[in-house]
Amino acid sequence: MVNEEELNVEQRIIEAAADVFEEKGFAGARMQQIADHAGINKSLLHYYFRSKELLFEKIFMIVAKRAFGKSVLTLEKEGTVFEKIEKFFEIHQDLLWKNRNFPIFFINEVNQNPELIRKLLEKIEPSEQLKNFIVQFEEEKKAGLVRKDVDPVHLLINMISLSIFPYLGKPILKEVMVTVDVNYEEFLVKHRASIAQFVINSIKN
Amino acid sequence: MVNEEELNVEQRIIEAAADVFEEKGFAGARMQQIADHAGINKSLLHYYFRSKELLFEKIFMIVAKRAFGKSVLTLEKEGTVFEKIEKFFEIHQDLLWKNRNFPIFFINEVNQNPELIRKLLEKIEPSEQLKNFIVQFEEEKKAGLVRKDVDPVHLLINMISLSIFPYLGKPILKEVMVTVDVNYEEFLVKHRASIAQFVINSIKN
DNA sequence: TGTATCTTTGACCAATTGGTTAAACTAATT
DNA sequence: AATTAGTTTAACCAATTGGTCAAAGATACA
Secondary structure, three states: OOOOOOOOHHHHHHHHHHHHHHHHHHHHOOHHHHHHHHOOOHHHHHHHHOOHHHHHHHHHHHHHHHHHOOOOOOOOOOOOHHHHHHHHHHHHHHHHHHOOOHHHHHHHHHHHOOHHHHHHHHHOOOHHHHHHHHHHHHHHHHOOOEOOOOOHHHHHHHHHHHHHHHHHOHHHHHHHHHHOOOOHHHHHHHHHHHHHHHHHHHHEO | OOOOOOOOHHHHHHHHHHHHHHHHHHHHOOHHHHHHHHOOOHHHHHHHHOOHHHHHHHHHHHHHHHHHOOOOOOOOOOOOHHHHHHHHHHHHHHHHHHOOOHHHHHHHHHHHOOHHHHHHHHHOOOHHHHHHHHHHHHHHHHOOOEOOOOOHHHHHHHHHHHHHHHHHOHHHHHHHHHHOOOOHHHHHHHHHHHHHHHHHHHHEO
């Protein structure tokens, strides 16, 4: 049960629903389970949120905003491209660490219902920061700091790939790693410490 | 409906179930929908496969074997590390192209039920190829061909990340890309052509 | 042709699921 | 204390879902 006395009922429902939806997904989640988890009667869910669909949409947006932080693509305003890359991984990895279960949930639900991400993008607008980064990258390319053959859009997506996949693939990596005596948690820590350098090595002139 | 006359009933069920399960996941899939898709009576599903759980397990294994090809980590026996990296991406990207819907399905189902991957790993044993690659990598490191600070396990997982994420993130990338006028399909083609170089740049001395 | 076996179907079932409702409870206002 | 509005509950409901079963159709074999 979720913080029985501390939060008001609506908040308790939100926390419980977030837990259950993140764990089971929309199709696998049960209203009764959410009610039990929140320590309330199932009717209260409908009293506060009308239907499973509406409750889910609300929770999806709340959880997504938490997990994305201030922006989909937190890129600092100051510094060189290399510094921004390092800072990006720091922030991104922190958010992932705090929202381990979110990536799989998010990708799966958006896959089932692409409308969700359209609604989300209205609230979190990434294109501004994105465009700024691209402009700056092209400038530093001209200045000879980064390789000429690197496309900033591909670079950004490679960075996201490297950052997120260890969390997306957790259930698989965990199992495969035991067969070769590698510890998943230790891997995560070392991965976090090495990806920025991996990317910078690849693009610097 | 799946190849109404060409295949026998069992095969038709398998193809239909694969389609529906891959699209909706275990929890979201409906036996009736699978039956309709296969053009048969729902009872036949139980006649051939007893229960939804058993049908799913069968389909999961079939689909996984198809998608993984000969091995989880197809790494060539001959050639330098750089050649193996290039070859890996070729094979891996081909498999992904042919099984676009598989990655999200796979990650989600394994997340819901980790037992699945344990059963799968009994059939597809990746650790042999993996160990060979690691040994060779350390040799080429000593020979000065690759950077001293690169860990082969992390390298392999980075390679898988870069290869798979554009497919895992398809629903998200697609929507985000339209907001900055990038075409997802074109992105995929260019990505495929550039990742091997991205990785090699990062590790070569 | 008869019969035994395998396949296929429609009708049906019990359990689960999201959702409703009316009544009971609570707390503030007068 | 009485009234009112908001909150919570238990009982209930209709639809859906996975699954069963007996009978009807095929198919092969004697």
